[in-house]
Amino acid sequence: MRPICFAMTDTPTPFPLPTHNPELISFLETRRSNLAKSMAAPGPDAGTRDKILEIAARVPDHRKLAPWRFVVFEGDARSSFGQHISTAFIAANPTAPADRAIFEGARLTRAPLVVAVISSPVDCPRGTPKWEQELSAGAVCFNMCLAAQSHGFGAQWLTEWYAFDDSVNAALKLSEGQRVAGYIYIGTATAGSLPRTRPVLENVTEYYGKS
Numbered sequence: 001m002r003p004i005c006f007a008m009t010d011t012p013t014p015f016p017l018p019t020h021n022p023e024l025i026s027f028l029e030t031r032r033s034n035l036a037k038s039m040a041a042p043g044p045d046a047g048t049r050d051k052i053l054e055i056a057a058r059v060p061d062h063r064k065l066a067p068w069r070f071v072v073f074e075g076d077a078r079s080s081f082g083q084h085i086s087t088a089f090i091a092a093n094p095t096a097p098a099d100r101a102i103f104e105g106a107r108l109t110r111a112p113l114v115v116a117v118i119s120s121p122v123d124c125p126r127g128t129p130k131w132e133q134e135l136s137a138g139a140v141c142f143n144m145c146l147a148a149q150s151h152g153f154g155a156q157w158l159t160e161w162y163a164f165d166d167s168v169n170a171a172l173k174l175s176e177g178q179r180v181a182g183y184i185y186i187g188t189a190t191a192g193s194l195p196r197t198r199p200v201l202e203n204v205t206e207y208y209g210k211s
């Protein structure tokens with residue numbers, strides 16, 4: 001099991017009790033992802049990027065296992081990693097036109113900052129199920145989107161095909177049991193997102209004990 005170090009970022013005094021926060025409610029009620037293909041520079045500066053990552057890591061995590069890790073792609077690292085993506089694409093699609101392989105290799109360059117969130121569940125001696133640890137990785141992905149958007153950047157959680165490709169994942173040094181939970185694309189949004197239909201509450205909700 002890999003060693004996990006925790007930094008004490010919380011103050012030793014309790015946080016304030018929750019208060020009604022209309023601005024936050026409005027943000028959550030109207031939140032939409034921003035398309036990666038509509039993102040542009042600039043991305044967050046180094047300090048803001050780290051703040052976004054720190055906030056992303058502040059998620060429910062049963063028994064403080066930190067069962068996830070980040071791989072950050074900025075600058076040339078995006079296209080250099082893209083070579084693994086285009087190689088994997090060509091291997092799976094040997095007859096595809098060359099420009100398609102170039103397109104695939106450029107996927108990460110759509111945004112100035114891309115973060116791969118790797119679900120890294122551990123064999124917890126105290127019994128936290130792997131499922132809970134994987135859920136925590138999903139929470140990290142969404143929290144990262146919220147953190148980026150609340151700093152004024154667009155964000156989108158994508159997996160596309162390359163999150164599931166063994167050779168691309170080997171380049172991320174995924175070990176047994178590790179999976180890509182998402183590639184989080186972050187950058188300046190250049191186009192607003194249209195409203196998206198949402199589930200009707202009564203279709204996804206039941207009130208136990210009431211008919």
Ligand SMILES: Cc1cc2nc3c(=O)[nH]c(=O)nc-3n(C[C@H](O)[C@H](O)[C@H](O)COP(=O)(O)O)c2cc1C
Pocket residue numbers: 031032033034156157158159160161181182196
């Ligand atoms: C695990 C996961 C993987 C996703 N992968 C993709 C993807 O590969 N391509 C895509 O168009 N949307 C993908 N989405 C959906 C978008 O992130 C986003 O949720 C969707 O566009 C709806 O936008 P909203 O966040 O505004 O509701 C994925 C979502 C999740 C939770």
